[in-house]
Amino acid sequence: MHGARPTIGDVARAAGVSKGTVSLAYSGKRPVAEETRRRVFAAAESLRWTASSSAQALATSRTSTIGLVIARRPEIIATDTFFPRFIAGCEAVLAEAGMGLMLNVVTDEDAETAAYERYAAGRVDGVILLDVKQGDRRPDLVRELGLTAVMLTAEAPHEDDPVDTPVVYTEDAAAVGELVDLLVGAGHTSIAHVSGPLRYVHAAARRDAFVDAMTHHGLRPDRIVEGDFTAASGRDATAALVDRADRPSAIVYANDVMAIAGLSYARSSGLRVPEDLSVTGFDDSELSAHLSPGLTSVSTGADVRGAVAARTLLAALGGDARRPVLVDGTVVVRRGSIAPPSRH
Amino acid sequence: MHGARPTIGDVARAAGVSKGTVSLAYSGKRPVAEETRRRVFAAAESLRWTASSSAQALATSRTSTIGLVIARRPEIIATDTFFPRFIAGCEAVLAEAGMGLMLNVVTDEDAETAAYERYAAGRVDGVILLDVKQGDRRPDLVRELGLTAVMLTAEAPHEDDPVDTPVVYTEDAAAVGELVDLLVGAGHTSIAHVSGPLRYVHAAARRDAFVDAMTHHGLRPDRIVEGDFTAASGRDATAALVDRADRPSAIVYANDVMAIAGLSYARSSGLRVPEDLSVTGFDDSELSAHLSPGLTSVSTGADVRGAVAARTLLAALGGDARRPVLVDGTVVVRRGSIAPPSRH
DNA sequence: TTCGATGCGCAAACCGGTTTGAACAGTGAG
DNA sequence: CTCACTGTTCAAACCGGTTTGCGCATCGAA
Numbered sequence: 001m002h003g004a005r006p007t008i009g010d011v012a013r014a015a016g017v018s019k020g021t022v023s024l025a026y027s028g029k030r031p032v033a034e035e036t037r038r039r040v041f042a043a044a045e046s047l048r049w050t051a052s053s054s055a056q057a058l059a060t061s062r063t064s065t066i067g068l069v070i071a072r073r074p075e076i077i078a079t080d081t082f083f084p085r086f087i088a089g090c091e092a093v094l095a096e097a098g099m100g101l102m103l104n105v106v107t108d109e110d111a112e113t114a115a116y117e118r119y120a121a122g123r124v125d126g127v128i129l130l131d132v133k134q135g136d137r138r139p140d141l142v143r144e145l146g147l148t149a150v151m152l153t154a155e156a157p158h159e160d161d162p163v164d165t166p167v168v169y170t171e172d173a174a175a176v177g178e179l180v181d182l183l184v185g186a187g188h189t190s191i192a193h194v195s196g197p198l199r200y201v202h203a204a205a206r207r208d209a210f211v212d213a214m215t216h217h218g219l220r221p222d223r224i225v226e227g228d229f230t231a232a233s234g235r236d237a238t239a240a241l242v243d244r245a246d247r248p249s250a251i252v253y254a255n256d257v258m259a260i261a262g263l264s265y266a267r268s269s270g271l272r273v274p275e276d277l278s279v280t281g282f283d284d285s286e287l288s289a290h291l292s293p294g295l296t297s298v299s300t301g302a303d304v305r306g307a308v309a310a311r312t313l314l315a316a317l318g319g320d321a322r323r324p325v326l327v328d329g330t331v332v333v334r335r336g337s338i339a340p341p342s343r344h
Numbered sequence: 345m346h347g348a349r350p351t352i353g354d355v356a357r358a359a360g361v362s363k364g365t366v367s368l369a370y371s372g373k374r375p376v377a378e379e380t381r382r383r384v385f386a387a388a389e390s391l392r393w394t395a396s397s398s399a400q401a402l403a404t405s406r407t408s409t410i411g412l413v414i415a416r417r418p419e420i421i422a423t424d425t426f427f428p429r430f431i432a433g434c435e436a437v438l439a440e441a442g443m444g445l446m447l448n449v450v451t452d453e454d455a456e457t458a459a460y461e462r463y464a465a466g467r468v469d470g471v472i473l474l475d476v477k478q479g480d481r482r483p484d485l486v487r488e489l490g491l492t493a494v495m496l497t498a499e500a501p502h503e504d505d506p507v508d509t510p511v512v513y514t515e516d517a518a519a520v521g522e523l524v525d526l527l528v529g530a531g532h533t534s535i536a537h538v539s540g541p542l543r544y545v546h547a548a549a550r551r552d553a554f555v556d557a558m559t560h561h562g563l564r565p566d567r568i569v570e571g572d573f574t575a576a577s578g579r580d581a582t583a584a585l586v587d588r589a590d591r592p593s594a595i596v597y598a599n600d601v602m603a604i605a606g607l608s609y610a611r612s613s614g615l616r617v618p619e620d621l622s623v624t625g626f627d628d629s630e631l632s633a634h635l636s637p638g639l640t641s642v643s644t645g646a647d648v649r650g651a652v653a654a655r656t657l658l659a660a661l662g663g664d665a666r667r668p669v670l671v672d673g674t675v676v677v678r679r680g681s682i683a684p685p686s687r688h
Numbered sequence: 689t690t691c692g693a694t695g696c697g698c699a700a701a702c703c704g705g706t707t708t709g710a711a712c713a714g715t716g717a718g
Numbered sequence: 719c720t721c722a723c724t725g726t727t728c729a730a731a732c733c734g735g736t737t738t739g740c741g742c743a744t745c746g747a748a
Binding site for chain 4: 007008009019020022023027029030051052053054055057058059060186235
């Protein structure tokens, strides 16, 4: 039926030139006479030829693909809207550069390592490292495997950290500080925090920022519950906090999903939001904006982070190792979920 | 520093055999003496050799990668948790088979076509088609491009449809029918529907199912609002439905996000849920289970669909063209968001 | 007319695997 | 002792591109 895909040889023959010339006509790495170039393009067009990317990859040892391994529990992947937004942001940049994105979702550490090893076998040119953990071994792993990498973090890297992996970071601490300021400004003194899993650097950073901000206002940051970013944990943590006489008048959650689940729980147990309980989220999801009341959150531009990470990785692949890049645009979005505390 | 990656030639030399023997030892396509095989494996191990996937791809014209193009507006990707769940499901199957997943997120049709064309240039072996639309041209496109494909739909393919693309489908209609049954059984007679964009076959199928179910109960399906799966549209559609004297006593939403936003809107405009308004979602997201009241929804096992789609595609790649596959497991999950209607 | 410079394209090597026809050693049968 | 046969390995071709040394033609200057 439809014959095999045409090769560069077919195009060369049709245009009456050699394979090399066809290649050069496309890459422009050496001048080709205008007239010849036209013949080549015409031939390619009529044969509907496109270079085979496998052949190209083999010849150039560049795959035009970058890899992303997501290592999270299914419940979180299924809930948190960060990933799809992040990926969409990456894609926009990658597509423009003609690059592809290879995705792997893994659930245990062995599978994670295996994924990077497969990547290193010439499937991708570089990788983006998400969800950096305390003592994360991936930077070493990827270096060992010879992969170019970019790492996402939630705070500026320490000066003395021997960072050889390019870093793209946001400054979550400032945003958390702002949230606390807002609450304190509204009159709250009893503020709790539901964090993410503290083994993640970003979750720990937000928790630390909460502690600092509270301390700064002379308040005791003594109600901190560790959640795990799932709706279930948000609900449970909230239950633990509000089902008692000395419940807080406000809760700062480490992500929107936990905040929404918490808000919903509080409401159904008789509390009015925001009158009896103010809540804030983090990572502003589309849903949060359209709830009633809207959820006060921190818009961190997941898509922008994806775009910047992709751009930085492309630069690194081009040999342009750059200093840590700050992704700006972290902004507190105030909505109806915050109000002055009622007396109770 | 770290020398270039070892090649099969290095392994051959180290083991004192030829390249071909190394290849055979690994593929097993021809017998290799046990003793030789051991030497080869030992050499490969000590050199830390792994076959270059580009070279393999070129030689075998198989990339061990499948492609997935997601063509949706950013707001939807950012909200709907279907995609990450679906992808996680695919991955589980693909990883097991040593295959990779290439992902592309596009926003317009040209980019979509371009993505498939890049795929066809030897980047992937096959593709999964999501979100089939009325008169979708992708089946033709991928056939023309010589890509193996699997298509996901929400109803059994019509007998007379000349389906040459393998289909994996769910039976959404039955589930929608059950939802309506539940509501009618609880005493509701004024039930509205907020659909998805009707150009999508699955959204239209759910709408049709709603119409059929209502008609079956002798009710007039005259309050249907077309949404677009976003939280914003869920809120707006709900506003249009409930901010009037003859508001419905129940609303069937085509996905959870719209339902959650709608529920939230209804509550904040003074309606009690479920006492004054019962609501149901679709595609059961983790969040829905942990809201209070929990959202009655239809669990369609996005991850299972992903897994089945991946498995079917792998089979198709293996030349095993099979009849349409039904993904079972669509089940109505009843939670607190349904109650008998109150008088008003 | 001769000579170097310049522009252009060809042919061949190469990337790192897979595949296959043929060679070779060892074995048992005739 | 020869021959057919089996089991094992080798060498070379091939996949479809990219890269580069070299030759050829053309042209202006000496």
